[in-house]
Amino acid sequence: MNDHQAESRYEVPPPALTGSVWAIFKRELGQYFVSPIAYFVAFVILLIMGLAFNAYLEIWKDQRTTASAPALVGFFVSLMVFMAPLLTMRLLAEENREGTIELLLTMPVRDIDIVLGKFLGAWAYYTLLLLVTVVYQLILASVAQPDMGAAIASYIGAWLYGGASLAVGLMFSALTENQIVAGFLGLSALMVMFQANTFALSISDPNLRELVRALSTGTHYYRSFANGIVRLEDVLFFVFVMAGALFVAVRMVESRRWR
């Protein structure tokens, strides 16, 4: 494809955003339900969550401490560091490797539609997994009196946190053709972002410490949502991380046209 061809593509009137995004979203979400990997991921998550839930119950009962609904959601959130790269590593890397991205790029869809559709598909699948964990809250409510208001706040946070993690994972998937490399880069980035609040504690300079903490996803989840508070600042952080990562992902996809 020469320069002229590449640039003339931009002159084609793009289809309605919602139409193409919706089509890609449906395709991606459908992929999860026919992919054994997605079921395997769900199986592993539910098994770990089940074990953790029972361990939490035992501890709360034995030590006669508060049955904390947000604690379970917080545990689910910590699993996202591993889960998000698994869910996103194939999204664009596979298309890159198999060359199907070229096919997609020849279709009358915009780059942003491709990225958004794939992202929303992954987020929807994540949302379903998150909703399954409500079962634990219902069981907990039958044996204790957990703070359901705090639980709702923690679910809002977990949903936003998941969206941000998936967007970061998708960004790395757009960067390479190799799924393993995409997964590894996503895992590393999410791990650093999640644990930055802990690393920051060892920084002596207070301004730098605050800056590192402010960039940590862990900070923005645990300081508010996990306690039952929904703060605009933390909501915006996750929304902006999503927007930033998706913007870069779009630029990456776009680069296929001129590389």
Next chain:
Amino acid sequence: MHTDYKLMAARVLSIVGVIAAFAALAVLLTGGDIAVILVALGAGVLGFGGWFVLAPDDMRGIIRGRQVRHGAFAVISSALFIGVLALLYVLATRNEVSADFTQTQRFTLSSASKQALADLKTPIHITGFYAASSIQAQENITVLLRQYSEATGDLITFEFIDLNERPTVAAAYGATADGMLFAQREGDPPELAEFILSSTERQITRAILKLIKSGDFKVYFVAGHGEYDPAGEEDNGMSVIDEALHDLFDIETAELNLLEGEIPEDASGLVIAGAITRFLPAEVDLLAGYLADGGRLMLLADPPLPPDTQQFLDAEDPLVPLLWEQYGVRFREDVVISSANLDSPFEPFGDWMSGDHPVTQNLRQRPPVFSLARSIEAAESRPSGVLVLDLVRSRAEDLGETDFEKLLESPPAYRYDADVDMPGPLLLAAAVQNHIGEANETRIVLVGDSSFVTNEYSSFPGNYILFLDAIDWLIDYSAEIDVEVISDTTRLPPTYTSDQGALIGFLTIIVMPAAVLAVGLVVWWTRQQG
């Protein structure tokens, strides 16, 4: 120089230029030293300059190349987009906007606190000591403290200090552990700061109210009848509880001689502890008037033993008819003999303490111990409006010995005589209330022993608590500085049987994951068949 080497050197210099430019930007953004920025910029200029001098065509070609053009656009547009997002984030988060989803509104200042602090005029400063590792806890309390500032128009301010970085400041406040909070009047030295018992709204408001109301409470110890010395540090002094009133409650204390003819207007309450001689009629008249106007009195009286010296509240004391006729209570002429300890028969202890009354509700498992006590009698028929509540009773097996001659024998001889002695359980402490109008009431706490407040006996936890809680209730201290507490049932642990636990485990560890795995296998198998 060979062309290839020139090109290689030019490329190396270009990389140096890029790295130096980024380094300069990074140092600039992190507020680094200007000299470092200039050095980095200089290195950048040298790098790019060298590239241009050694291989101008290479530089021109790359800069004008299609990939560079598009790549630069991608990088710059991404950087700009992220920059705009960061700017929007900073602008949008200048003010705290949050919603408290917790059932008990744990992070929202209650209307009770807002109301209690509505008339705040004195600036209050709250200092929290948090180590860097406790940043999470610090941020949680910040949410609440910001609301205190907003609710009081910034009259309440706060700051956090890392106790590891500023140990001398922490020591000045007496902060010995992470997470300790102190409230003080603006300008007061750290030594006068009020320690906030826990980082809950109730305790923060309580500490602030305590500072505001400091000096509002004053308790007078009646003197002139052989009473204990409030400042006395010997065994029969009361310095321990006197200091507790000062240090724990900021309650002022003073001695009062009723013969001076008036009870000061600033008296929150009176204490008569350890009197030996009778009160004069003029003193009793003064007390009667004070009580009739809603006065508060703690009356601690020992048995008339030996009868010739211990005359307080004997048959001729004019205080006795006042108590009996106006308030339906009196001290019996007896000595409570403890059945629990044969070695110390004159040291009865509280066997039953009212769990409902503020004076005794904190005494569970910590019974007060008395030394030579007498019992209290409540009249069956009392003046209208007068309420007498039992606070502390002795064991059922104890007795009220009325034959003092036998007790003075050596060794003391005592035996229950159904005709004259009182059977247990005996009332050892009682509370009297008499409503005067809607907002005022007379309150009296009677205890059939005075020595329990002396330095010798106040070290017993039950004695210490009984006295302080009695003062608290009498002068309405907690009611003045406390705010309503919402009971938080969400802090309870789970309760379930072992069968229920097994069922929960089966459902969540086996059934749920297995169901998902089974569906996945079916999908996989179907696709294989298809």
